[in-house]
Amino acid sequence: MALPTMAVLVFFLVLPIIMIVTVSFWQATEFSIIPAFDFENYEFLFGSNVTYRVFFNTFKYAFVTWAFTLGIGFTVAYFLAFHVRTLTWQIVLFLLCTIPFWTSNIIRMISWIPFLGRNGIANSTLISWGVIDEPLDWLLFSDFAVILAFVHLYTLFMVVPIFNTMMRIDRSLIEAARDAGASGAQILWNVIIPLTKPGIMIGTIFVVTLVMGDFITVRFMSGSQSANVGRLISNDIALLAYPSASATAVVLLLTVLIVIGIMLRFVDIRKEL
């Protein structure tokens, strides 16, 4: 029974990764790719300041987006799981959250541009209300815009696993804590959050990996003024520098795996799976 799954994993996951690792050791000129085995791409990558700045940017985006998606996702999931009383309403409200995700990521991201632009709705509204005199330039093509778009795109990836874990919490535990005299905050801190950890961890893995691998959001929302590792890879591919792109991809993959490995040391997500 496991053989088809193994075959799919080997063909679609293991082989492409082996291919990327192999190509990362090749050489490239302006017009050709030469199969070889040297560390030139890695030496160039680790010898450049740009790499460290871009990786720092990637971590910055991942961390800030994670913090916001966790705060928003946890609150929304908590409301749906513990304050909405009937299953029908839980399903209706949850579906309401998923409807915007029926369309493409790019369309949802680009739809922020007329809202945040210099003459966009946000600036026009703030000026008409007398809150500001001049349009705010940092609303669009800035780190603020990139993180706003990331939070908008990926919050649901945090809501779903947390909501799923919260729905599995035995309600009698909460009742017991209340009977024992625990306040709402104590129940939240000592009962709900510890039992929701696997969901938080799965959501974190989704959000961190998606943000670290994204390149199109950073490109559009920063107006090409900022870069992350995904953009570095994308630029290399545009220049047909596949070995260099592969080396960057391998380093990114290892970085993400290390981050996930560290996170899994703290929580056993097998309970959830």
Add this chain to the structure above:
Amino acid sequence: MEPRSRSFYVLSLFFGVFLLFLYGPTITIAILLSKVPVAG
């Protein structure tokens, strides 16, 4: 039925703002599209 706590109303408001955040940009696009004259 048990009366609703104050946190329910606070969280409902938060959920409403979250929905607005999710739908806002799409609604903006729809409004702007409706104002654009279509060539035909």
